[in-house]
Amino acid sequence: MPSPAAPDTPATPGLAPLVDPFGRAISYLRVSVTDRCDLRCVYCMSEHMTFLPKADILTLEELDRLCAAFIARGTRKLRITGGEPLVRRGIMTLFGKVSRHLASGALEELTLTTNGSQLDKHAAALADCGVRRINVSLDTLDPQTFRDITRWGDLDQVKAGIAAAQRAGIAVKINAVALKGVNEHELGDLMVWAHGAGMDLTLIEVMPLGDIGENRLDQYLPLSMVRARLAERFTLTETDYRTGGPARYVRVAETGGRLGFITPLTHNFCESCNRVRLTCTGTLFMCLGQEDAADLRAVLRAAPDEATLHAALDAAIARKPKGHDFVIDRRRKRPALARHMSVTGG
Numbered sequence: 001m002p003s004p005a006a007p008d009t010p011a012t013p014g015l016a017p018l019v020d021p022f023g024r025a026i027s028y029l030r031v032s033v034t035d036r037c038d039l040r041c042v043y044c045m046s047e048h049m050t051f052l053p054k055a056d057i058l059t060l061e062e063l064d065r066l067c068a069a070f071i072a073r074g075t076r077k078l079r080i081t082g083g084e085p086l087v088r089r090g091i092m093t094l095f096g097k098v099s100r101h102l103a104s105g106a107l108e109e110l111t112l113t114t115n116g117s118q119l120d121k122h123a124a125a126l127a128d129c130g131v132r133r134i135n136v137s138l139d140t141l142d143p144q145t146f147r148d149i150t151r152w153g154d155l156d157q158v159k160a161g162i163a164a165a166q167r168a169g170i171a172v173k174i175n176a177v178a179l180k181g182v183n184e185h186e187l188g189d190l191m192v193w194a195h196g197a198g199m200d201l202t203l204i205e206v207m208p209l210g211d212i213g214e215n216r217l218d219q220y221l222p223l224s225m226v227r228a229r230l231a232e233r234f235t236l237t238e239t240d241y242r243t244g245g246p247a248r249y250v251r252v253a254e255t256g257g258r259l260g261f262i263t264p265l266t267h268n269f270c271e272s273c274n275r276v277r278l279t280c281t282g283t284l285f286m287c288l289g290q291e292d293a294a295d296l297r298a299v300l301r302a303a304p305d306e307a308t309l310h311a312a313l314d315a316a317i318a319r320k321p322k323g324h325d326f327v328i329d330r331r332r333k334r335p336a337l338a339r340h341m342s343v344t345g346g
Contacts, residue, residue, distance in 0.1 A: 010345025017074035020320035086118035195257030202260030286320035
C-alpha cells in the first residue's frame with residue numbers, strides 16, 4: 001500500500017487532512033440535501049417513488065455542521081445535490097451559512113447540481129451566497145422528449161432558470177445523460193446550443209443505480225461510440241482542463257467550447273478520485289459504486305463533541321476503496337446497486 005501523498009489542500013491547524021489508504025486527499029464533498037425531486041427522470045427514479053420520512057433527514061443545522069467538519073479537514077470544493085436541492089424547504093439558509101467558509105478562504109468553491117426547474121426563483125440569492133458555477137441537468141432540447149425523459153417536466157421553465165443564472169453572473173455547465181434511442185441523435189445539436197450560449201456540455205453514461213422500471217441495456221449508450229460519431233462532424237482536441245470531478249474534456253474547434261465525458265462503465269475514473277458523498281440522511285458513501293457506508297447521523301445526534309465526529313470521519317475515509325464495481329448485469333438485467341441515484345445525490 002503506498003504512503004499517503006501530501007495533500008495540496010490545507011486543513012484547519014491541529015486537524016490532519018483526510019487522506020484515504022491509497023494516498024488520495026479528500027478535497028471534494030458532494031452533499032445531498034433531499035431525496036425529493038419535482039421531476040422523475042427515467043434513468044434516475046421510478047415514476048412512483050416513496051420518499052424518506054422527515055425524521056430521517058438531517059436538519060439544515062446538522063448539514064452545516066457536517067460541511068464545516070469536512071472543510072476543517074481539507075475539503076475545498078462543496079457541491080450541493082439532491083434529488084433536486086432547490087425543492088428543500090429553507091435551502092437558501094444552508095447556502096448562506098456555508099458561504100462563511102468562502103469568505104474565510106477555507107472553501108474554494110460552493111456549487112450545486114440542479115435540474116433547473118427552480119433556478120428562476122433562486123439564482124440571484126445563490127449568486128449572493130458566492131455560488132459562481134453550477135451544473136444543470138438537461139438531456140434534450142425537444143419539449144416532447146424532455147417531457148418523456150422527465151415524465152412531467154417543462155423545458156421552458158428550465159431554460160428560464162438557466163437564463164436567470166446567467167443574468168446573475170453564474171457560469172452554467174450542462175450535464176446530459178446519453179440515452180440509446182432517445183437523445184443520441186441530438187447530442188451534437190445540444191452541444192452546439194450549449195456552446196453558443198457560453199456553456200460547456202458534459203455527456204454522462206447511464207449509471208446502473210436503482211430499479212427504475214427500465215431495462216438498463218435499452219438505455220445504455222457507450223460514450224466511446226458517441227465521441228466517434230461527434231468526431232465525424234466536429235474537430236475534437238484533447239485538453240488537460242479539469243473541474244475537480246471525473247469528466248475528461250476536449251475542445252471543439254467549430255464551436256470554441258468544451259465537451260466533457262463521464263464514463264463510469266467504459267472507462268473507470270477511480271484512480272484520481274478525491275470525492276465522497278453525503279446523503280440527506282447522514283450516510284457517507286466513500287464510493288458511489290460501492291455499498292459500504294458510514295452512519296454520520298448517529299454520531300451527530302449522539303455526540304455533540306467534534307472530536308467524536310472527526311474520529312468517525314477518519315474511520316470512514318480509512319475504508320474508501322480503490323475503485324467502483326459499476327457494471328450492467330446483462331444476464332439478470334438488473335442494476336449494479338439497488339439504491340437510486342437520487343438517494344446518493346446527482
